[in-house]
Amino acid sequence: MNDGVNGVALAVFILFFVLVTAMGFMAARWRKAENENSLDEWGLGGRSFGTWVTWFLLGGDLYTAYTFVAVPAAIYAAGAAGFFAVPYTILVYPLIFTFLPRLWSVSHKHGYVTTSDFVRGRFGSKGLSLAVAVTGILATMPYIALQLVGIQAVLDVMGVGGGENTNWFIKDLPLLIAFGVLAAYTYSSGLRAPALIAFVKDTLIYIVIAVAIIYIPIKLGGFADIFSSASDKFTEQGKGGLVPGDGGHWGYATLALGSALALFMYPHSITATLSSRSRDVIRRNTTILPLYSLMLGFLALLGFMAIAAGVKVENGQLAIPQLFENMFPDWFAGIAFAAIGIGALVPAAIMSIAAANLFTRNIYKDFIRPDATPAQETKVSKLVSLLVKVGALVFVLGMDKTVAINFQLLGGIWILQTFPSLVGGLFTRWFHRWALLGGWAVGMVYGTAAAYGVASPTQKHFGGSSAEIPGIGEIGYIGLTAFVLNVAVTVVLTFVLRAAKAPDGVDQTQPGDYTADAGDPGVKADLPPATAGSSH
Amino acid sequence: MSQASEENRPPVVTPVRVVIGLCLVAPFIAMLWVGSYAKTDPAFIGLPFFYWYQMAWVLISTALTVLAYRLWQRDQRARREGGAK
Numbered sequence: 001m002n003d004g005v006n007g008v009a010l011a012v013f014i015l016f017f018v019l020v021t022a023m024g025f026m027a028a029r030w031r032k033a034e035n036e037n038s039l040d041e042w043g044l045g046g047r048s049f050g051t052w053v054t055w056f057l058l059g060g061d062l063y064t065a066y067t068f069v070a071v072p073a074a075i076y077a078a079g080a081a082g083f084f085a086v087p088y089t090i091l092v093y094p095l096i097f098t099f100l101p102r103l104w105s106v107s108h109k110h111g112y113v114t115t116s117d118f119v120r121g122r123f124g125s126k127g128l129s130l131a132v133a134v135t136g137i138l139a140t141m142p143y144i145a146l147q148l149v150g151i152q153a154v155l156d157v158m159g160v161g162g163g164e165n166t167n168w169f170i171k172d173l174p175l176l177i178a179f180g181v182l183a184a185y186t187y188s189s190g191l192r193a194p195a196l197i198a199f200v201k202d203t204l205i206y207i208v209i210a211v212a213i214i215y216i217p218i219k220l221g222g223f224a225d226i227f228s229s230a231s232d233k234f235t236e237q238g239k240g241g242l243v244p245g246d247g248g249h250w251g252y253a254t255l256a257l258g259s260a261l262a263l264f265m266y267p268h269s270i271t272a273t274l275s276s277r278s279r280d281v282i283r284r285n286t287t288i289l290p291l292y293s294l295m296l297g298f299l300a301l302l303g304f305m306a307i308a309a310g311v312k313v314e315n316g317q318l319a320i321p322q323l324f325e326n327m328f329p330d331w332f333a334g335i336a337f338a339a340i341g342i343g344a345l346v347p348a349a350i351m352s353i354a355a356a357n358l359f360t361r362n363i364y365k366d367f368i369r370p371d372a373t374p375a376q377e378t379k380v381s382k383l384v385s386l387l388v389k390v391g392a393l394v395f396v397l398g399m400d401k402t403v404a405i406n407f408q409l410l411g412g413i414w415i416l417q418t419f420p421s422l423v424g425g426l427f428t429r430w431f432h433r434w435a436l437l438g439g440w441a442v443g444m445v446y447g448t449a450a451a452y453g454v455a456s457p458t459q460k461h462f463g464g465s466s467a468e469i470p471g472i473g474e475i476g477y478i479g480l481t482a483f484v485l486n487v488a489v490t491v492v493l494t495f496v497l498r499a500a501k502a503p504d505g506v507d508q509t510q511p512g513d514y515t516a517d518a519g520d521p522g523v524k525a526d527l528p529p530a531t532a533g534s535s536h
Numbered sequence: 537m538s539q540a541s542e543e544n545r546p547p548v549v550t551p552v553r554v555v556i557g558l559c560l561v562a563p564f565i566a567m568l569w570v571g572s573y574a575k576t577d578p579a580f581i582g583l584p585f586f587y588w589y590q591m592a593w594v595l596i597s598t599a600l601t602v603l604a605y606r607l608w609q610r611d612q613r614a615r616r617e618g619g620a621k
Binding site: 080083086087089090091093094097098222223224225226227242243244248249250252253256257283284286287290293294297301 | 601
């Protein structure tokens with residue numbers, strides 16, 4: 001791949017990078033509030049974002065650089081099976097239409113910053129809230145690491161990834177610079193930085209995809225040709241195909257459903273949601289966010305185009321950057337690479353903020369310093385956001401890339417296990433807190449063990465996310481099986497604990513809290529600073 | 537909405553709400569029934585059925601969500617007015 005540095009592409013890439021860096025630092029002054037030393041300000045952008053900012057922010061957050069690289073890479077390698085990302089994102093929106101407005105309302109009313117804040121308030125259990133927080137942090141860390149993998153892929157193709165014999169420091173220097181800059185403006189501007197940069201990121205992405213989906217098929221002789229050469233390749237390699245085989249239906253459906261259920265359990269999705277101004281902003285967003293799903297579908301098709309264009313790469317993740325390099329003029333390839341590179345920065349910033357908020361609110365404040373002031377909370381959160389990013393960097397540079405990918409796969413399985421506590425809690429108080437904790441533990445253990453047992457041609461463990469579903473005998477997504485087990489255990493234990501009259505936690509919330517909107521009596525449009533921390 | 541008076545609260549399940557529910561459930565049935573679309577024909581501008589059908593469902597599910605959203609707004613407005621009496 002390293003046939004010299006692509007100068008024009010690199011210059012365009014750097015130009016955009018400098019632009020977003022400037023925006024990142026200036027974002028601190030965008031819609032600035034009076035009290036910047038509260039977690040509501042730094043970590044949730046003052047809970048002030050309207051429909052369009054939220055749309056850009058959520059889109060920028062959920063459709064990460066890793067998505068841009070990994071989804072077409074999966075198609076490139078295996079064909080139809082990789083397309084599950086499309087039904088997955090179709091199912092996400094009706095799902096969040098149902099439960100996110102309730103979470104927004106109750107969080108706004110009680111000043112909750114994280115999902116664990118809600119779980120603790122609802123079930124009166126610090127243990128359960130800790131479990132949710134730790135799961136969230138564990139699932140987010142490798143996800144941040146994978147954003148780096150996305151940037152690395154782009155740098156590699158531009159020829160600045162260094163060759164085999166370059167000194168490691170020179171080799172990783174571009175990555176270190178990118179991350180240093182990201183860390184600095186996240187620290188100073190908080191959630192406002194990715195919110196502003198997301199405009200640039202998504203605009204670039206939409207332009208690149210629109211051009212790619214028209215320009216490349218014309219150059220390759222149309223979709224019919226593209227799919228027939230892809231079909232030939234799959235027949236030749238004896239793996240994959242244009243449609244999932246009979247044995248693959250369950251796997252396809254369970255991956256789509258399980259991923260859809262998991263997506264809004266991730267702390268970074270919730271952070272972007274809670275930063276919106278009102279309940280209606282969220283519902284309105286579920287009607288415009290699918291534009292991203294359409295974009296994702298087109299993006300996935302690029303995997304087939306890479307096959308038809310004769311892109312041959314050992315590492316499938318380089319397939320799309322290489323396709324761009326081969327197909328586009330240099331300057332436009334630079335724009336495409338900038339889109340992927342910036343696509344890594346936005347989610348990495350939001351994820352580190354979300355993980356930092358979880359640590360500060362649900363570990364630091366709950367267990368270490370209960371009397372922390374909002375200003376102290378913000379300080380800790382800022383520092384932790386730095387630590388999280390350094391951790392991710394060490395992860396990627398120090399260990400094999402497959403470790404990050406394995407952990408991200410596990411992270412998806414794990415985060416799904418917090419669904420009963422969060423979504424269950426939003427609709428009913430029937431579940432017992434200890435039962436939820438028990439169900440969570442069973443789901444975590446089963447999911448981890450099952451994923452450990454999956455072998456692939458290249459790896460002995462964590463070779464994939466699907467395994468036989470016990471009792472059904474079909475191959476399905478492990479996360480979903482673990483989730484079903486989790487719910488079953490929770491229900492049974494709740495019956496047992498209710499019968500044994502185990503002490504129930506105190507519920508801070510009232511039914512009306514779940515439907516309250518900004519402007520309703522008792523819900524101020526802007527939260528007073530005190531609710532950001534001290535009063536709960 | 538929540539402070540609509542407790543005494544004359546309208547029933548929780550109404551025909552409009554059933555329709556909203558159906559709009560939200562339909563994409564699940566369509567997408568999880570993989571056998572209904574795991575085939576290559578008929579193709580559309582060279583895209584096998586499997587791909588264009590799912591892409592079409594992005595649009596269909598969006599339309600259904602918009603419909604659900606509109607109905608929900610109407611439902612809420614009617615309730616608020618009902619509650620104000």
